[in-house]
Amino acid sequence: MSSALLSSGGAFNDALTARQGQTPIDMAELRRYRQGSGAPAATLESVTRQARRLTLHWSDGRTGQFPMMWLRDHCACDQCRHPLTRERLYKLLDDPLWERFDGDDALASFEFDANALTLTWQDGHVSRFDAGWLYQRCPGQELATLLPTPTPWPTHFTPSHVSHADFVDGSDGRSRWANALLRDGLVMLDQGPCELEEVSRIAESIGPMRSTNFGGRFDVRSVPNPNNAAYTAIGLELHTDLPNWRQPPDIQLLYCLENDAEGGESSFADGFAAAETLRAENPEAFRVLSETPIDFRFQDDGHDIAVREPVIDLDGEGRPREIRFNNWIRDTLSLPSDQIEAWYDAYRALWQILRRPEGRVELTLEPGQMVAFDNRRVLHGRNAFDPNTGKRHLQGTYLDLDMLQSHLRVLSR
Ligand code: OGA
Ligand code: ZN
Ligand code: ZN
Secondary structure, three states: OOHHHOOHHHHHHHHHHHHOOOOOOOOOOOOOOOOEOOEOOOOEEEEEEEOOEEEEEEOOOOEEEEEHHHHHHOOOOOOOEOOOOOOEOOOHHHOOOHHHHHHOOOEEEEEEEOOEEEEEEOOOOEEEEEHHHHHHOOOOOOOOOOOOOOOOOOOOOOOEEEEHHHHHOOOOHHHHHHHHHHHHOEEEEEOOOOOOOHHHHHHHOOOOOOOEOOEOEEEEOOOOOOOOHHHOOOOEEEEOOOOOOOOOOOEEEEEEEEEOOEEOOEEEEEHHHHHHHHHHHOHHHHHHHHHOOEEEEEEEOOEEEEEEEOOEEEOOOOOEEEEOOOOOOEOOOOOOHHHHHHHHHHHHHHHHHHHOHHHEEEEOOOOOOEEEEEOOOEEEEEOOEEOOOOOEEEEEEEEOHHHHHHHHHHHOO
16 A cells, blocks of 8 residues: 555654664554554564464563454455555455364465564465554553543542643643543633634534534523523532433533623532442442432423433443433432432432532633533532623533544544
């Protein structure tokens, strides 16, 4: 494949190998896999053939067992991977050689050097692999995610701040911002312009805005005839947005344009940390909230959007995956009567934990400041404000977590 077809990631891999005097092998992969930052420094030392697999040894002592069918499936030549999209073309179902991977005579021969492994299959097809790519994807080794691990807030947590200038100027501000958001579920962006739609420009530099029944981008201010508590001046208890959707929005951006009314201070709490505190202090309440689906619902003239889900959703390993907590769009509690009191007791217990000052971040958003948070983990709220004393105007939108993760992976190429 011509390297001119590749965008920067492939070119990076090529340039690095050229510098090191190695033969570049294009693996149709934009992530770094050759020697260099973020990629392995080990070279291939030996390759041995056993029944149905090859065993590779690298210079740093790593050993990997690669089944023949895996190797054939991951051939990156132009016939097996589309040279422009890099997507797989090879179809194992249609490969006449398939039966012979088990019978151990599918491979005709192999060659290797420090940086490459070349396989010739019985049908004449040739597969070339970069040793760094194989090292990175060695079966049984976890491929580094390039993403930070979500970390629960300690007590008296203070969020990271990144300046708007550092975010937009192409320096590392963007990756500091994205890293903090993925790790802490909350990050501040400071000293941006007080311009309408700046939140949309920021969002769209990462991915398409996630639309909801409130539109792609929404204005938070007190209006006549509100259809939602956020569009009044009343205080909003800590909550997650849109828990009445099957998939609530992942990332919320709230950009402050005006905030000189009395009141309106913001608060945030880490819902995952609160759930873990509940589990430790009151396991029965934790069990009830994680095992009991309840109804959430939003209704206005044109909508009736409802789901039945637990307040604390757990992943397959029992860790909190999502918090749905929004007291004003919680629907009728429809449970057998002998479960109702226990459910309310459990809900109060979680709510009391969320109210604890040591677990909350309290701040007053300044004009030009934007808060971004993981809406499925971190709860947000605001104090009531008095619209007769000044103006309060935020613009908000949502993003899919996939786009934020993608943004960070691209930044790390
Ligand atoms: C919202 C919201 C917070 C605020 O719009 O969902 O919670 O500070 N707004 O007004
Ligand atoms: Zn191929
Ligand atoms: Zn909200």
